[in-house]
Amino acid sequence: MTRWLQAALLIAAALLWGGCFGFDAGGGGGGIDPLQPTFISATFKSEQGKIIVFSDDGSYSFYMSSEKMAAQEPAINSKYEIKGRDIIFEREDGTKFGSVGKLSEDGNSFTWDEHPDEVFIKQP
Structure with missing residues (x-):
């Protein structure tokens, strides 16, 4: 297996694992959509x-x-x-x-x- 294929499989497994168990693969921001309005106090x-x-x-x-x-x-x-x-x-x-x-x-x-x-x- 080439290194590129190994890396692709590792990324796919991480995304699948995150999708099944609620992991936010998007990183920082905690899933907040910057186009949706927010409010502060x-x-x-x-x-x-x-x-x-x-x-x-x-x-x-x-x-x-x-x-x-x-x-x-x-x-x-x-x-x-x-x-x-x-x-x-x-x-x-x-x-x-x-x-x-x-x-x-x-x-x-x-x-x-x-x-x-x-x-x-x-x-x-």
């Missing part, structure tokens, strides 16, 4: 003091300051979804794809085209 704040609160039900609230957040006076209350690393914000009128944010690789910060000179950092 987190608060992010910019250096300029603007705050955005994401809820895992697909809603978000955007506050211009900590004072506005404490008073529960958001500038925006709407919906969002995450696809891959893109955060797609709906406008308050329900218009899809109003603006887009881009999550960092580690998910601890994002940039937003509505506020291009700011980076929003995940809060503890």
